[in-house]
Amino acid sequence: MRKPCCDKQYTNKGAWSRQEDQKLIDYIRIHGEGCWRTLPQAAGLLRCGKSCRLRWINYLRPDLKRDNFAxxxxxxxxxxxxxxxxxxxxxxxxxxxxxxxxxxxxxxxxxxxxxxxxxxxxxxxxxxxxxxxxxxxxxxxxxxxxxxxxxxxxxxxxxxxxxxxxxxxxxxxxxxxxxxxxxxxxxxxxxxxxxxxxxxxxxxxxxxxxxxxxx
DNA sequence: AAGGGCGCCAACCGCTGTCAG
DNA sequence: GCTGACAGCGGTTGGCGCCCT
Incomplete structure (x- = not known):
């Protein structure tokens, strides 16, 4: 049985706040993507690494299109x-x-x-x-x-x-x-x-x- | 005006694939 | 070859907002 990727007791869940988004964006701007496991702690986020990855890929990435499908x-x-x-x-x-x-x-x-x-x-x-x-x-x-x-x-x-x-x-x-x-x-x-x-x-x-x- | 139903979408969960030790 | 860490994927869920009655 694999260990959980993070201690769920000490992680936030649910919708991301603006501050959390900003912390993630700032961190990735400086250090780039990757090392999702250690990222939350390094970026000062109380989130699971997996959650950070998902938030970045699905929402925060600068090249994302947010409009309706053509x-x-x-x-x-x-x-x-x-x-x-x-x-x-x-x-x-x-x-x-x-x-x-x-x-x-x-x-x-x-x-x-x-x-x-x-x-x-x-x-x-x-x-x-x-x-x-x-x-x-x-x-x-x-x-x-x-x-x-x-x-x-x-x-x-x-x-x-x-x-x-x-x-x-x-x-x-x-x-x-x-x-x-x-x-x-x-x-x-x-x-x-x-x-x-x-x-x-x-x-x-x-x-x-x-x-x-x-x- | 209210509340119930429904659709949309962000986020989570569990699993698999890959790779290094 | 085995094991564990990690990244990524697809299915599912839950919350929010809109619409209809």
């Missing part, structure tokens, strides 16, 4: 999430001035809902196909999406793949998702030709979870 940043987060999943630090690394915490919070509070409202499952970036199968009240979700939005979801994985060609690191893409995606694209083809029923090309491979949606 549309292109949103798009990038969505594409990177399709590629990387909940690897917030990797995603944030591609957004200058944004922290992993900011990206995570923005995803959970805005983007998840935004995708869901367009009928896109925020977990796997696929359309929630059940909505297509059952023309009940749920189907409104899908029908309210514009064609470009539908296209966006169905091509999420291939778009993300194209990011790789633009210099993203070598990542292990989920091949299963691509195959499922191609089956969804097949459905799109049917839609284009006016077919109201879903037909599945059995030569295309679907995961069991996706197959369940069609039953």
């Amino acid at each position: 549309e292109d940043e949103e798009d990038l987060v969505i594409k990177l999430h399709a590629l990387l999943g909940n690897r917030w630090s990797l995603i944030a690394g591609r957004l200058p001035g944004r922290t992993d915490n900011q990206v995570k919070n923005y995803w959970n509070s805005h983007l998840k809902r935004k995708l869901a409202s367009k009928g896109i499952d925020p977990n796997n970036h696929h359309y929630m196909i059940r909505n297509l199968c059952r023309p009940d009240q749920n189907s409104q979700v899908f029908s309210s999406a514009t064609s470009s939005e539908k296209s966006h979801a169905c091509h999420q994985v291939s778009d993300a793949g194209s990011c790789l060609e633009n210099g993203l690191p070598d990542l292990n893409l989920d091949a299963g998702s691509c195959l499922e995606n191609s089956a969804i694209s097949a459905h799109q083809e049917n839609q284009k030709h006016g077919d109201s029923k879903i037909t599945i090309d059995t030569n295309r491979v679907l995961s069991p979870s996706t197959l369940l949606l069609f039953r």
Whole structure:
């Protein structure tokens, strides 16, 4: 069992005061980042080193953007999430001035809902196909999406793949998702030709979870 | 005007990865 | 190879403010 990083009895918790912020900023200006364990004592702070690190990285760093996410940043987060999943630090690394915490919070509070409202499952970036199968009240979700939005979801994985060609690191893409995606694209083809029923090309491979949606 | 519900976001917690001794 | 210290990550929580009834 690892020892705690600090003696919790003698550390403050909760929101940081201005004085605490100033002490941390002053200390880091002079000594630079790092040695978080010894920093609190050296800087005269009654805080855990971990807490100091978090406060600096997520709030006090001078290069942080504090404004709302721009549309292109949103798009990038969505594409990177399709590629990387909940690897917030990797995603944030591609957004200058944004922290992993900011990206995570923005995803959970805005983007998840935004995708869901367009009928896109925020977990796997696929359309929630059940909505297509059952023309009940749920189907409104899908029908309210514009064609470009539908296209966006169905091509999420291939778009993300194209990011790789633009210099993203070598990542292990989920091949299963691509195959499922191609089956969804097949459905799109049917839609284009006016077919109201879903037909599945059995030569295309679907995961069991996706197959369940069609039953 | 009040208070209950909800969303946002800063901060915390627990865990993992890495590296030095 | 083992152990402990440290940094970093992702999930979760709690407090605050806004909105609606």
